[in-house]
Amino acid sequence: MQKASARRVFAENLRKRRRARGLSQEALADLAGLHRTYVGSVERAERNISIDNIERLARALSSDVPELLAESR
């Protein structure tokens, strides 16, 4: 099986974690200081997100960066 791209792994983990926290995209965006439409596009793996924004989202979710980038087994 081909390894998923880091973008897709992040997108999937972000969505899963956000939902587990009971947050809308808008609520997460507010917590992270980002725009709602930006969070949506990251969750669709459309954006080549930067490390600083990955970190903002991880903090907003009380998660950490390596965890959000780890492929689920």
Add this chain to the structure above:
Amino acid sequence: MQKASARRVFAENLRKRRRARGLSQEALADLAGLHRTYVGSVERAERNISIDNIERLARALSSDVPELLAESR
């Protein structure tokens, strides 16, 4: 102790791993399809590197993305 920023963690891990592989910044840049000066600035944590470029560097080092973002203990 304050948690290091993801940028700094990545910068440090990248340098460590590159040296462990016996690669110069130029050799790593060639392997990853990036510019030597770009790799240098990433290792100084000056750049807000994108997820796609993090992945290129991880592949060039036969490492993986979460590993390069994990804080060393």
